[in-house]
Amino acid sequence: MARLSEHGIRLSSMSPSFLNSNSTSHTWPFSAVAELIDNASDPGVSAKQFWIDVVHETDHLCLSFIDNGSGMTPNKLHKMLSFGFTEKGSGRASQQAIGVYGNGFKSGSMRLGRDALIFTKNGGCQTVGMLSQTYLESIKAQAVIVPILLVVTEDSQASLTAVLDHSIVKSLEQIHSHFDSIPSKKGTKILIWNIRRAKDGKMELDFETDPNDIRLPEIQIEELKKGLKNSGSLRTEQNIPDMHYSLRAYLSILYLKPKTQIILRGKKIQAKLVAKRLIHIEHDVYKPHFSVSLRYVCV
Ligand SMILES: Nc1ncnc2c1ncn2[C@@H]1O[C@H](COP(=O)(O)OP(=O)(O)O)[C@@H](O)[C@H]1O
Ligand SMILES: [Mg+2]
Incomplete structure (x- = not known):
């Protein structure tokens, strides 16, 4: 049954297939990478460094993006995994922000691959989130749902199970080691796997x-x-x-005036x-x- 607002009016929902439709705004994978760098260097996050790597994780080739910016609270991460929410809309700093529509992460990450995991720490808590077309397909989801877990609290159990069952991390130890690989107290790591394939069936990026x-x-x-x-x-x-x-x-x-050092x-x-x-x-x-x-x- 459709979810209702507090006034008893139907809430709009979003089909999982929209994740792919929305990503087609990037006609080229490099502009999708730029979305992730923009987020790390935008005011409020202000990462000094941004690392891009190609790694193997549980038999999957992944793109890894790590920044040493501000990191996120669980609520902020939830907004990052939702559509149209941005905190860069007002104030002086917002004038220099690149992202202002609250869509860059979703369109960019889903342009590069079908699945993404986000590990973020803000000096206080460590939170994991998952935006995954493979997961939504395998549970036959009717709407986009995004498991988010605060490492590790009791009410995160359902999200933890979803992440361990449907992503490339299979244990809590693996989750901890991803947080350890962020080289500062605050920062964010994004792993993207099931990298998009071109018409010929081969990966659309050449790592070799x-x-x-x-x-x-x-x-x-x-x-x-x-x-x-x-x-x-x-x-x-x-x-x-x-x-x-x-x-x-x-x-x-x-960037005309680069603020973040990128290490590729x-x-x-x-x-x-x-x-x-x-x-x-x-x-x-x-x-x-x-x-x-x-x-x-x-x-
Ligand atoms: N690497 C990051 N570190 C901290 N916060 C981030 C990061 N990436 C995204 N966010 C948060 O998620 C929000 C949504 O990101 P995005 O979908 O790219 O939209 P926009 O950049 O237009 O706000 C950002 O406004 C920011 O608050
Ligand atoms: Mg953005």
């Missing part, structure tokens, strides 16, 4: 060609090249810029300050003015 990078596979680079040439964006003799297929190259130019597979990203490398620089201030009548039209 360069052990210090994550690249798009050759076949996708060729497709991209063809597309860019056909659209006239790339001349026949030109090579495709490496930021299109190398995560290291992309991350080196991602054990090697620091050398930020290239694009604005300082241009021969000619022109400053243009964007300051739209709306006339009263125009404002009425917009409303």
Whole structure:
């Protein structure tokens, strides 16, 4: 039966398949990675470092993202695993925040893989959360449910069982060792597994060609090249810029003013300050003015 509001009106619910639909806003996996870095460097979290690694966990290849930012309380983690909740909407700091819609983590993580585990500690408590399409499918869930457990309290038992039965962590010891791998008192670790596959059935990310990078596979680079040439964006003799297929190259130019040091597979990203490398620089201030009548039209 549909859940009702306190006034007896039906509450809207969300189908698990929406997790995938929502992720398609990222046409490219690197922008999904950027969502996770944005979250770690946004005001209020302010991680100094962000580590990206490729690890094996219980026979699964995983993407691992660790930050030494503020971490989260269980309530904050619940908001992170819900849709449209953001705490960056007001105040001065919010002016510098990248994420403001409360959707980046959900669209980004589910673009990279089908399943994600979040381990977060805020100096007080340690909390684990799971957003998993595989889990929702296997329990035939009708709506998105997100097991969240405070390590370890009695009322977390149902969530703990869900995580141990349906994720890549199989014991409390494993959970503790993930918290230990966050190298500070506060911070967050995100593990993503069942990494998305391309049309040819192969993983859409190449971890082998360069052990210090994550690249798009050759076949996708060729497709991209063809597309860019056909659209006239790339001349026949030109090579495709490496930021299109190398995560290291992309991350080196991602931020105009980098606030967080990114370490990709054990090697620091050398930020290239694009604005300082241009021969000619022109400053243009964007300051739209709306006339009263125009404002009425917009409303
Ligand atoms: N790495 C992180 N550390 C601490 N808090 C985080 C982290 N990632 C996400 N959050 C919290 O989860 C919320 C939702 O994140 P997200 O879905 O990306 O939306 P948005 O960034 O637009 O708020 C953020 O506003 C933040 O409070
Ligand atoms: Mg965000």
